[in-house]
Amino acid sequence: MKRIGVFVCHCGTNIAATVDVKAVAEALGHEPGVVISQDYQYMCSESGQNLVKNAIKEHKLTGVVVCSCSPRMHENTFRKAAASAGLNPYLVEIANIREQCSWIHKDIASATEKAIILGKAAVAKVHLNSPLTAGESPVVKRALVIGGGIAGIQTALDIAEAGFDVDIVEKNPTIGGKMAQIDKTFPTLDCAACILTPKMVEASQNERITIHSFSEVADVKGFVGNFTVKIKKKARFVDETKCTGCGLCTEKCPMKKVPNEFNMGLDNRTAIYIPFAQAVPKVATIDPNYCMMLQKGKCGICSSVCSVGAIDYKQEDKIIEQQYGAIVVATGFNPINLDKYDEFAYNQCPDVVTSLELERLMNAAGPNGGTLLRPSDKTHPHKIVFVQCVGSRCDDSKGKPYCSKICCMYTAKHAMLIREKYPDTEVYVFYIDVRTPGKNFDEFYRRAVEQYNVHYIKGMVGKVTPRSDGKIDVQASDLLANEQLHIDADMVVLAAAIEPDKTARPLATMLTTQMDTNDFFTEAHPKLRPVESATAGIFLSGACQGPKDIPETVAQASAAAAKAIGLLVKNSITCNPCVAHSDELMCNGCSSCEKVCPYGAITYVDKEFRMPDRTTAIRRVASVNPAVCQGCGACTVACPSGAMDLNGFSNSQIMSEVDAICK
Amino acid sequence: METFTYYPGCTLRTKAKDLDTYARKSAECLGINLEEPADWQCCGGAYTTAKDEIATKLSAVRILNSAKENNRPLITVCSACHNVIKQTNYDISNDEEMAAKVNNYLKLPEPYNGETTVYHYLEMLRDVVGFDNLAQKVVNPLKGKKIAAYYGCLLLRPSKALAMDDPENPTIMEDFIKAIGGTPVIYAQRNECCGGYITLEDKAQASKRSSAVVRSAKDQGADMIITACPLCLYNLKKNSDAELPVYYFTDLLAEALGLKEVQNG
Numbered sequence: 017m018k019r020i021g022v023f024v025c026h027c028g029t030n031i032a033a034t035v036d037v038k039a040v041a042e043a044l045g046h047e048p049g050v051v052i053s054q055d056y057q058y059m060c061s062e063s064g065q066n067l068v069k070n071a072i073k074e075h076k077l078t079g080v081v082v083c084s085c086s087p088r089m090h091e092n093t094f095r096k097a098a099a100s101a102g103l104n105p106y107l108v109e110i111a112n113i114r115e116q117c118s119w120i121h122k123d124i125a126s127a128t129e130k131a132i133i134l135g136k137a138a139v140a141k142v143h144l145n146s147p148l149t150a151g152e153s154p155v156v157k158r159a160l161v162i163g164g165g166i167a168g169i170q171t172a173l174d175i176a177e178a179g180f181d182v183d184i185v186e187k188n189p190t191i192g193g194k195m196a197q198i199d200k201t202f203p204t205l206d207c208a209a210c211i212l213t214p215k216m217v218e219a220s221q222n223e224r225i226t227i228h229s230f231s232e233v234a235d236v237k238g239f240v241g242n243f244t245v246k247i248k249k250k251a252r253f254v255d256e257t258k259c260t261g262c263g264l265c266t267e268k269c270p271m272k273k274v275p276n277e278f279n280m281g282l283d284n285r286t287a288i289y290i291p292f293a294q295a296v297p298k299v300a301t302i303d304p305n306y307c308m309m310l311q312k313g314k315c316g317i318c319s320s321v322c323s324v325g326a327i328d329y330k331q332e333d334k335i336i337e338q339q340y341g342a343i344v345v346a347t348g349f350n351p352i353n354l355d356k357y358d359e360f361a362y363n364q365c366p367d368v369v370t371s372l373e374l375e376r377l378m379n380a381a382g383p384n385g386g387t388l389l390r391p392s393d394k395t396h397p398h399k400i401v402f403v404q405c406v407g408s409r410c411d412d413s414k415g416k417p418y419c420s421k422i423c424c425m426y427t428a429k430h431a432m433l434i435r436e437k438y439p440d441t442e443v444y445v446f447y448i449d450v451r452t453p454g455k456n457f458d459e460f461y462r463r464a465v466e467q468y469n470v471h472y473i474k475g476m477v478g479k480v481t482p483r484s485d486g487k488i489d490v491q492a493s494d495l496l497a498n499e500q501l502h503i504d505a506d507m508v509v510l511a512a513a514i515e516p517d518k519t520a521r522p523l524a525t526m527l528t529t530q531m532d533t534n535d536f537f538t539e540a541h542p543k544l545r546p547v548e549s550a551t552a553g554i555f556l557s558g559a560c561q562g563p564k565d566i567p568e569t570v571a572q573a574s575a576a577a578a579k580a581i582g583l584l585v586k587n588s589i590t591c592n593p594c595v596a597h598s599d600e601l602m603c604n605g606c607s608s609c610e611k612v613c614p615y616g617a618i619t620y621v622d623k624e625f626r627m628p629d630r631t632t633a634i635r636r637v638a639s640v641n642p643a644v645c646q647g648c649g650a651c652t653v654a655c656p657s658g659a660m661d662l663n664g665f666s667n668s669q670i671m672s673e674v675d676a677i678c679k
Numbered sequence: 680m681e682t683f684t685y686y687p688g689c690t691l692r693t694k695a696k697d698l699d700t701y702a703r704k705s706a707e708c709l710g711i712n713l714e715e716p717a718d719w720q721c722c723g724g725a726y727t728t729a730k731d732e733i734a735t736k737l738s739a740v741r742i743l744n745s746a747k748e749n750n751r752p753l754i755t756v757c758s759a760c761h762n763v764i765k766q767t768n769y770d771i772s773n774d775e776e777m778a779a780k781v782n783n784y785l786k787l788p789e790p791y792n793g794e795t796t797v798y799h800y801l802e803m804l805r806d807v808v809g810f811d812n813l814a815q816k817v818v819n820p821l822k823g824k825k826i827a828a829y830y831g832c833l834l835l836r837p838s839k840a841l842a843m844d845d846p847e848n849p850t851i852m853e854d855f856i857k858a859i860g861g862t863p864v865i866y867a868q869r870n871e872c873c874g875g876y877i878t879l880e881d882k883a884q885a886s887k888r889s890s891a892v893v894r895s896a897k898d899q900g901a902d903m904i905i906t907a908c909p910l911c912l913y914n915l916k917k918n919s920d921a922e923l924p925v926y927y928f929t930d931l932l933a934e935a936l937g938l939k940e941v942q943n944g
């Protein structure tokens with residue numbers, strides 16, 4: 017016979033003002049199996065917990081129901097209290113009579129009635145609770161960071177600093193990401209390369225960090241503490257171990273007309289190339305789409321000039337396999353494609369550029385050596401129009417519904433830098449709102465307006481028309497003056513919305529982690545767990561989780577590292593015992609559960625079964641890996657034969673709760 | 680051979696006979712049978728855009744209903760007729776009160792509730808014939824011709840009701856130009872207004888608008904402009920300071936299909 021104790025909390029007046037707690041305790045005291053039912057002002061306080069502990073011992077309780085706040089708040093508190101009194105912690109149930117009752121109702125009579133019903137449901141459930149024991153699984157002390165931008169670099173450095181090995185997988189030939197392309201950084205206007213490249217070097221020199229550049233994650237298996245990852249090292253046709261980065265091959269390569277992606281296609285590079293002077297690793301890469309040797313079998317100049325014999329035209333993609341305890345996603349962002357924004361004439365006129373292209377046009381290492389010239393005729397622009405929110409905050413299907421967050425600040429930066437360097441150039445900025453929260457951010461924007469006389473105009477640009485005289489007609493509305501404007505601009509700069517990198521979605525599938533409708537990775541809790549994904553052992557760093565500027569990215573990168581380190585320091589991890597398990601006798605091997613499992617916790621095994629006629633048959637049945645299962649319960653609903661059940665939330669427990677409520 | 684109810688509209692019988700003639704000839708060549716109802720009336724003109732006015736929409740409903748009675752989709756060519764008929768059809772399908780009022784006025788044998796599918800001729804080329812199939816029937820490809828498609832304001836907007844193409848970044852006419860062997864020229868003013876009926880009241884304003892359109896096309900290197908709208912053609916030809924030959928898209932279609940003598944454009 018069950019012996020159940022019920023403990024009703026007043027939570028000061030939080031519950032007691034709306035729920036007659038004494039009546040609840042009284043009513044629940046008459047439920048079957050309940051041997052003690054009490055109320056107390058603060059059940060979570062030490063004396064409240066002692067009340068529970070003493071009752072467990074005194075009345076030899078086999079189950080505890082606490083009617084209080086949300087289990088998210090104090091379930092653990094009461095589980096620990098029960099455990100210290102010798103009761104299995106999973107024999108404690110919480111009835112939420114605060115968030116789901118007292119806080120949302122006004123009428124005492126009906127709120128009290130509802131609290132009693134919720135209590136009865138918890139009592140009914142606890143009748144069927146069984147003791148559960150959490151298992152343990154070992155942790156591989158090595159981390160994987162996917163993406164080698166500033167987010168990935170910072171995360172890797174912090175993890176290495178804590179004494180763990182960490183691998184960076186970067187899809188491009190060099191680490192550095194978007195920050196390497198940026199000229200100056202707001203709000204201090206220090207040079208991006210000056211603060212980034214030392215970090216890149218630090219990462220390459222740290223003996224605990226291995227950089228797999230020009231590589232991609234090909235496959236992820238396993239679970240928290242023990243992931244097995246296949247990494248595809250793409251053929252770069254250069255032996256990384258031999259190449260010294262001297263660059264002679266890039267000088268001699270005859271194929272000089274390859275669009276240079278590092279400079280956003282504004283100039284050309286050679287077929288064998290090092291993306292930029294401070295690249296890490298500083299190793300040449302051959303672009304097979306343009307290399308004449310690889311395309312036609314003729315040339316071989318790079319091979320003949322290379323003094324260390326690093327060129328290898330026969331190199332092939334290579335797959336390496338490695339175990340990791342934790343994985344940090346740092347796949348970053350890209351500006352959106354502007355093909356759908358013809359009204360801004362981006363594809364019609366070379367002098368209409370994106371902000372990232374402007375970064376390169378103004379960068380000393382860029383196509384013009386840092387002098388701002390129009391791409392079309394290399395003349396100095398005297399009038400520049402910036403258009404904000406191109407594709408951001410759009411309510412139609414072609415744009416993004418969100419604010420890209422960084423554009424207001426970098427546009428103010430661009431406007432200010434141009435006015436500083438070229439005082440004869442007029443600068444206009446069209447905006448919907450100027451959003452500059454952040455330390456020293458609004459002061460920065462005010463400086464652009466007040467000190468540098470940048471013309472900020474509230475309103476949107478409707479049409480950009482390139483003219484044959486080289487000018488660009490910008491038609492816009494000035495919402496505050498309520499008038500239509502036509503500006504004869506020399507250049508137009510579009511603040512394109514940013515979106516997650518295209519590699520993020522397939523990666524999310526491999527990692528069985530979740531994304532939102534915009535393909536940003538979803539954090540485990542938007543406020544309280546911002547750097548963890550919902551999948552244990554997968555952490556989020558930088559703009560892959562949402563638009564972020566550099567300071568925020570670095571802060572999140574270090575936070576993700578701290579979370580990963582917190583996992584890696586453990587020798588083993590305690591698993592959540594509330595996981596699914598399948599009744600093999602009922603399972604028909606239909607795969608329904610495997611398809612709905614978001615964590616990849618379910619596999620199928622062939623098992624021998626003794627049949628009624630005493631023969632032996634081999635049947636395919638589902639098997640749940642308890643270390644991977646997160647206890648979401650999707651499989652228990654999907655299972656057509658009712659073979660899947662969830663520990664702590666079994667079908668019979670849920671049904672008895674429903675019965676208690678409906679009675 | 681697929682048969683459609685064909686609605687030419689008033690202007691195609693008067694000022695824009697070419698638009699009508701070559702639309703018919705080309706359709707025949709492409710295996711599309713256009714059947715003109717015996718007693719069609721004016722589409723109602725631009726008055727129908729006044730939403731609370733029911734009477735002006737009735738003539739558009741008559742032609743829609745005539746297509747319904749013959750159980751055929753309806754094809755229009757003129758941008759304005761297309762706009763009026765499709766918008767009216769959309770309103771009837773989505774606004775029960777309006778549908779009720781319209782049917783109270785018309786007392787049709789069976790109430791009309793937006794059952795007819797309306798195609799613009801260009802949509803028919805894209806969705807029924809297919810631009811790939813069209814390209815295969817071309818005998819005189821317009822090779823080397825840089826052609827600027829002029830959409831104007833009525834052909835694609837309001838996009839929800841007309842559901843033909845993205846009004847800011849359309850491709851249907853450019854794809855048509857590619858299909859007949861020409862090179863489309865994208866220019867900024869291709870979906871801006873030509874001045875429309877303003878020309879009757881304020882010629883200077885109409886001239887400002889149409890000049891901006893022609894100049895923008897010229898600046899991007901176009902040899903000619905094509906349009907589906909008789910009023911656009913008028914404005915671009917008569918009111919623009921800048922000059923470029925302006926044709927109906929059906930002119931070039933007929934040329935490409937070998938149904939019309941090739942012009943020097």
